[in-house]
Amino acid sequence: MFLLRVTMVAAIVLICVLFSLSSAQESCEGRCGASLDQTLPCQCNGHCITYGDCCDDYQHVCVEATCSGRCNAGLDSSKPCQCNTACVSHGDCCPDYDSLCAGGDAGKETLSSVADQLWNLDVNRVSVTDYDVSYQGQVSSSNTGDSAAGPFFRYVNEAIFSRPTFSRLIPLLDNYNPNIGESESLTSAQWAEINSFLDEVLATSVMQKAYNYLLNEGKTTGTADFRDLLKELWFNLYPRSSSGPIDSSGFEHVVVGEYKNGVSGFHNWVQFYQEEKTNTIDYKGYVSRSNPEIVGAQFTWNGHRKSKGSFFVASSPEFDMAIYSICALMHPNAVCSFTMNGHSIRIQTWDVSHKSGAQIASAYPL
Template identity: 35%
Template sequence: MEIRSCFIVLILIQCSFHAFAATASRDSVTDAELQTLSEALLAADINNCANLVTVNQQGSTSFHSHRDNAPLPLLTVQSTAYSKPTIEKLLPLHNNYVARVSDAEVVTTQETQEETAFLDAIMPTSVMKKAEKFLVDKGFITTRRRLSNGSYRNNNRAFRDAIHQIWFGLYSRENNTLGSSGFEHVFLGEIKNEKVQGFHNWVFFSKEEQNNNLNYKGKIGPNVSLGDKGMIVKHKFDWNSKEKPISSMFVGTSPEFEIALYSVCFYTRPGSRCPVKLNGKNVSVATHYLYRQGKRYVGSAFPDI
């Protein structure tokens, strides 16, 4: 009996070791590799709009201050920016979500079609292709699927399916209500406990400023210049009369650049600082994740400056 117990314990230890080793193998991606890839992603960002966006940061503020030190909008965007192929497909998604995480999301057929159209637009871009190759080559995305007869078939949609799940899969942040997703949190914004959460995309930010739903209140610390590819800003704002005391976002970059960079960091440095290099500058990207029913989803993602 003792021998059998020891044998079972040994098996459990071995299984635990193999599970740990599989997870630990993700650490084989070096900081230098992430920095090289991130520079390549920025260089490949052909739908970048930095030359079409004017940033007016105005006065400085802080996390604890409630004063409005910026009487003018942060962003002035030329209309042609919204005609960029991937941004054009991003815009219809802006009205697909309910901001309060306590309210369940109801996904209509039209909204599903708009998600599909957006993914159709971003997936063939060079930025996403580079991210796909990196994650597949490093073993984070498996493109081979085992069939019932023991043979294997290549799954050419593996990366797309993974992106769809981690960004658009619905999960609960409150009361088991399916009222949130990584995409809504990062590319739009959410309200929880009467506070703004997420909201890290310049396109939605600019549209909400234009619609008088958002009041920019000032910069926090220095920005990070991305040269002719835009910048990273840290700031404070009110959205629908609710404050976001501190936030950060890329300005001028394409949605596919942000999804590609954030997704790479989500897989390679989950829940921690992801060291990247952009325009020769060392920058960190923060990603947070949630586990729901055995699947991992983007909880949040933003440039951490």
Template identity: 35%
Template sequence: MSDKLKTMKRWASQLSNLFNELWRLDTNRMTPGVDYTISVQGRAGFVSPGAQFALDHASLPLFSNVNELKMRNTTTIFRLLRLLDNYERSTGVAERVTTEEKVETSRFLDAILETEVMKRTHRYLVSKGQSSSNLRDFKSQLRLIWFHLYHRQRNTGPDSCGFEHVFVGEIKSNSEITGFHNWIQFYMQEKGSLLDYKGYKAKEHDLPDEDDHVMSLQFSWHSVLKPVGSSFIGTSPEFEMALFTVIFLMNTERTTTVLVNIDQCQMELVVIRHGRSLGTAYPKLLSSNSRHIRQHSQ
């Protein structure tokens, strides 16, 4: 085994330990079967790249219900919801940030910095020399990584940022959905009849479970098809931002893929840089031990 591979395995093990600690600290996480219920329904079919039509293997929405009262009473989720309409979904159209939107972003960052998840993340990054111990500096660092505007298409002004790409989603001029890896946005768009869930994406005989923390999905949004996309389900925004921020800061390569075990799930976490900011980030579920335990017990 090469030295680089050994180093990556040690790093992945350390991250698994940290991320499981963050999982336990994530008190704002929604509980499946209690705070929300999903209906995975059928396996989505294969569609070729660029296709704009797919058979619908899910006649019902993915989310059967979500505890919206808890969403409104959870400060980080409530302030996330305020950000979701701040962006122009089409790439190539310059973003115009109002004073009100800047305030909403600042308040959202303040909220996540008050959580135990982000406090632990900050301590870890300080211990690794990747962040200042000054909270104001850390907030600025998060703002640069997630909210700094940059060009995704170069024929216009700055039209994108990491937060928009990951948490909101974008549509390219060739009618292709990029990003869109957040379950809260998925639920809100589905509730507003702007998104149609087509079914889950998984290997044969590897059925997703209603309790899975990560799902791969096929859906259309504003009548544009996303053949496959993946996201955490039920997690808080601070948990997702914490994981991807750590990976972003701890590795300077343009693309980083880390194999980690969180709770009873083995997954890959993918982070792609865009200079000093985030280009994209998403999870990919590889296996769920809890699912296998339930199957053998039946």
């Protein structure tokens, strides 16, 4: 009997140890930015967003441990670290507190102030009377069923698509091959469509505000430079992997979407609506929703699954491009946090890590 008890205790200890090791492997604690390790069940670097294999705590451990957009914010016990003067005495400052916050931003326009202005200037944002959505069932990101019998968009007044920036956006949506790993190129006619879209976007009050803010922040030197900057961020092609073919761009990934063993990118409501119209998207339900209207949708696109694709609903093309560009340039590879129209907003952007210069790998609201 004594021997049996010893054996049972040893077995329990072994199980606990193995469980502890398994749990550690599924966590990003101490692994943020680590290279791909195929022996582990999940990853903890920027590429895991693209490939959909991040550990469950990646966002909290690796992304939220920053003062980006949080300088002088009050205590937030849900965060892994803090960004106000009290954190110095308490020893719980985020690693980038000194570089982002300690110098102070006296006299500078805050990101929240800029976001509010962009929101108020967005005259092309679609009125609530011109669209209707149906959220239906809420699902978890690991859901594999279908909690939505119908489409997400029940109605959109398509007259809005005659507005200049919308009418220049839609022709761009079929210019790309969504298959990651297959070579991409743009014809002279397609570049003409891109330039026409940029002309219209740059003429809006929304993008003029973004330009003035980024000019004051030293992120651009003038109007011609700003146009080139937007083209580089969004439209110049690049390889999605360091050893792969030229197969992607910021616009293709964020607005149009891509796929390889699942959907990657796809964070634009106009594209979602257009694809629902042709029955290439099957909306499965919402993972999250917030205001101003942002949905984290679960869906399949051409048979490829997206566990959560988040996007602003009913925003204009110039608003999306402006706010994502600002976040990508001011807080690259980080969460960009601010308030807008009385609501807390967080936007994640990623840069193309294997290339010099700024090009958007992804951008989306959390």
